[in-house]
Amino acid sequence: MRFSIMLRERITKIYSYRGNLWKIAFSRVKAKYSNAFLGVFWAVVNPLLLMLVITFVFTFIFKAEIKNFPLFVLAGIIPWMFFSSSLFDAAGSIINQRGLLQQFNIPKEIFPISVVLANFLEFIAGFCTLYFVFLFFNFKIISLVPFLFIVLFLHFLFICGISLMLSVLNVVYRDITHFLGVMLMLWFWITPIFYSSEMLPEQLRWVISINPMSCYIQYYRDVIFNGNLPSISIFAGTFLWAIVSLILGFKVFSYFEKELFKKL
Numbered sequence: 364m365r366f367s368i369m370l371r372e373r374i375t376k377i378y379s380y381r382g383n384l385w386k387i388a389f390s391r392v393k394a395k396y397s398n399a400f401l402g403v404f405w406a407v408v409n410p411l412l413l414m415l416v417i418t419f420v421f422t423f424i425f426k427a428e429i430k431n432f433p434l435f436v437l438a439g440i441i442p443w444m445f446f447s448s449s450l451f452d453a454a455g456s457i458i459n460q461r462g463l464l465q466q467f468n469i470p471k472e473i474f475p476i477s478v479v480l481a482n483f484l485e486f487i488a489g490f491c492t493l494y495f496v497f498l499f500f501n502f503k504i505i506s507l508v509p510f511l512f513i514v515l516f517l518h519f520l521f522i523c524g525i526s527l528m529l530s531v532l533n534v535v536y537r538d539i540t541h542f543l544g545v546m547l548m549l550w551f552w553i554t555p556i557f558y559s560s561e562m563l564p565e566q567l568r569w570v571i572s573i574n575p576m577s578c579y580i581q582y583y584r585d586v587i588f589n590g591n592l593p594s595i596s597i598f599a600g601t602f603l604w605a606i607v608s609l610i611l612g613f614k615v616f617s618y619f620e621k622e623l624f625k626k627l
Contacts, residue, residue, distance in 0.1 A: 366614065369613075369617060370610070370613050373470070373472065373613060373617070376470050377470050377472055377473065377476065380469055380470055380473055383469060383473060384473055384476060384477050384480060385480070387473065387474070387477040387481075388477045388478075388480040388481040388484060389481075389484075391477065391478065391481035392481050392484055392485060395481075395485075409444065409489075410437060410440050410441045410444055410489060410493070411437075411493075413440055413444070414433055414436045414437045414440055415433070417436050417440070417556075417557050418432055418433045418436055429559070431500065431588075434496070434497060434500060434588055435557075435584070435588060436556065436557050437493065437496075437497075438497070438580075438583055438584040438587055438588040439554070439555065439556035439557070439580045439583070439584060440556055440557075441486070441489065441490055441493065441583075442486075442518060442579055442580060442583050443551065443554065443556055443576070443580065444486070445482055445483065445485075445486035445518070445522070446518075446522055446576060446579075447547050447551070448482050448485075449478060449479045449482040449483075449522045449526060450522070450525060450526060450529060450543065450547065451543065451544075451547070452478040452481075452482060453475040453478045453479060453525075453526030453527075453529055453530050454526075454529045454530060454533045454539060454540055454543055455530075455533060455540065456474040456475045456477070456478045456526075456530045457471065457474050457475065457530045457531065457533070457534050458533065458534055460474050471531075471616075471620060472527060472613075472616060474530065475523075475526040475527050475529070475530035476523055476526070476527070478526065478530075479519065479522050479523050479526050483519055487515075494587065497587045497588065501588075501590045503590050504586065504587055504590045507586045507587075507590065507592065510586050510592065510593065511586050511587070513598075514579065514582045514583060514586065514593075514601060517579075517601045517602060517604075517605040518579050518601070518605075520605040520606075520608070520609050521575065521579070521601075521604050521605040521608045521609075522608075523608075523609060523612065524605070524607075524608025524609040524610070524611060524612030524613075525608055525612065526612070527612030527613060527615065527616045528611065528612050528615045528616065529543070530616070531615060531616045531619045531620065532615065532619065534619070534622070535619050535622050550574075550576065553570050553571070553574055554574055554576045554577060554580060555571060555577055555580055555581070556580060560577070560581075575600070575604040575608070578597055578600035578601045578604060579601055579604075581593070581597050582597050582598070582601050585597065
């Protein structure tokens with residue numbers, strides 16, 4: 364009961380600072396692409412380039428036998444890039460904004476969440492553009508757009524929760540940044556981005572079942588690649604992981620929050 368009250372108060376306070384949240388997020392996006400020739404179009408180019416590399420390796424070298432394999436990979440690589448780039452940026456979000464923390468009395472959660480929001484804006488820009496490619500190959504997916512909004516929202520919440528944990532833990536334990544790269548590389552390979560769970564041996568499928576990103580990747584793939592409604596288990600998984608991540612994120616953040624000014 365006590366934690367639920369604290370959680371409600373924190374969320375309410377963050378909402379009251381939503382103007383600052385959006386301002387910081389937009390400034391991050393603007394700064395990131397200010398001197399880039401392609402600007403925000405890199406949000407489209409990067410997943411396309413990565414898709415081409417993976418497609419070449421698994422089509423011409425490993426002989427993957429999946430119809431429309433480039434689109435199959437693209438449906439997984441776009442949400443993965445949103446996830447991984449958000450965690451990388453969020454891990455250093457509080458350390459990089461120590462000056463603002465010391466000058467202004469604003470909720471500290473604003474910084475990691477603004478990082479996720481900035482990456483979400485980039486993700487949406489790239490995703491909306493690439494969505495028309497999927498629409499060209501399977502027009503019936505347009506009827507599933509409402510279900511797409513659901514996974515976008517749940518995916519955002521899931522990433523916010525992990526980002527809150529990483530941002531505060533990285534202040535207390537500076538090894539987090541070094542560990543994160545290895546963790547994400549391992550996480551990438553055990554996530555069904557360029558393969559389906561059916562392609563794995565039966566004894567290894569438990570790895571997919573305990574991997575929260577598997578639910579999100581499968582949800583996106585069902586809606587924009589397969590043109591199907593996600594199964595009840597997939598929908599339940601994305602919902603539960605989002606709630607668990609958000610609760611743990613705020614819990615860990617509030618626990619270590621008092622240590623921030625001692626460590627910064």
